[in-house]
Amino acid sequence: xxxxxxxxxxxxxxxxxxxxxxxxxxVAGAEEPQAYHYALDGNKYELDIRESHRYQAAFKDGAxxxxxxxxxxxxxxxxxxxxSLPKAADGSQPVEVIGQxxxxxxxxxxxxxxxxxxxxxxxSNKAFSDTVQVEPNRTKVVVIDGKYVVMLKVL
Numbered sequence: 001x002x003x004x005x006x007x008x009x010x011x012x013x014x015x016x017x018x019x020x021x022x023x024x025x026x027v028a029g030a031e032e033p034q035a036y037h038y039a040l041d042g043n044k045y046e047l048d049i050r051e052s053h054r055y056q057a058a059f060k061d062g063a064x065x066x067x068x069x070x071x072x073x074x075x076x077x078x079x080x081x082x083x084s085l086p087k088a089a090d091g092s093q094p095v096e097v098i099g100q101x102x103x104x105x106x107x108x109x110x111x112x113x114x115x116x117x118x119x120x121x122x123x124s125n126k127a128f129s130d131t132v133q134v135e136p137n138r139t140k141v142v143v144i145d146g147k148y149v150v151m152l153k154v155l
Contacts, residue, residue, distance in 0.1 A: 022084060022095065022134075025151040028077070033151070040084040040093060040154065050077035055107060058118040069115035074123060076102050078148050085131070092133045093154045100127045101145045 020040040025033045026049060038045045057072040080099040087093055102125050110118035126145055134140045134152045142150045 020093070021155045022082070022093075023151075023153045023155050024080075024082065025153075026078070026080075027149040027151075029147060037155075038082060042084055042086075044081055044083045047078075047080040047082065050075035050079055050102060053104070055119040055121055056116055058111070058113040058116050060113065067113040067115045069113060074104070074121050076104050076123070078144065080150070088133065092135045095132050095134055095152055096129075097132055097142060097150070097152075098127075098129045099144070100125050101148070 022038045022040050024036045024038065024047065026036075026047070027033045028049070034049070036047060052073050052075050054071050054073050056069065058067065058069040060066070061068050078099060078101055080097065083096045085094040085096060102123055105122040105124050106120075107122075108120050110120045112118075128144060130142065132140050132142060132152060134154050136154055138153070140152045142152070144150060
């Protein structure tokens, strides 16, 4: 009877050890790398390392004829979507990497209202997509937009 209980205790440990994991490290500019871990289960995982910034939005409400002012936000930085594909015949793990880099082009003052001034945000987005072959016990490096370095490793 003791063996059955012992074996039941080991089942979660064995199944957890068999699950492969993807380690994603991201370096932006000269900052320290940030590491994230995702299961290699075919699900889609999103990694959002954008920074939020605030600006003033002002407009005239057409229905009430009132000036409306409020704070709004925009985000700049890197947004990634990662999904593991079925393992290749050579043992490498294909990972689909899709994302975009958002940058602020300009933030200019617009029309003035009674409650404040409108600011106009002009942004640019650069999208990218790639399928990366990650070999076991090797790190695959992807450079995005010359600013972000993404390192992928199967653990």
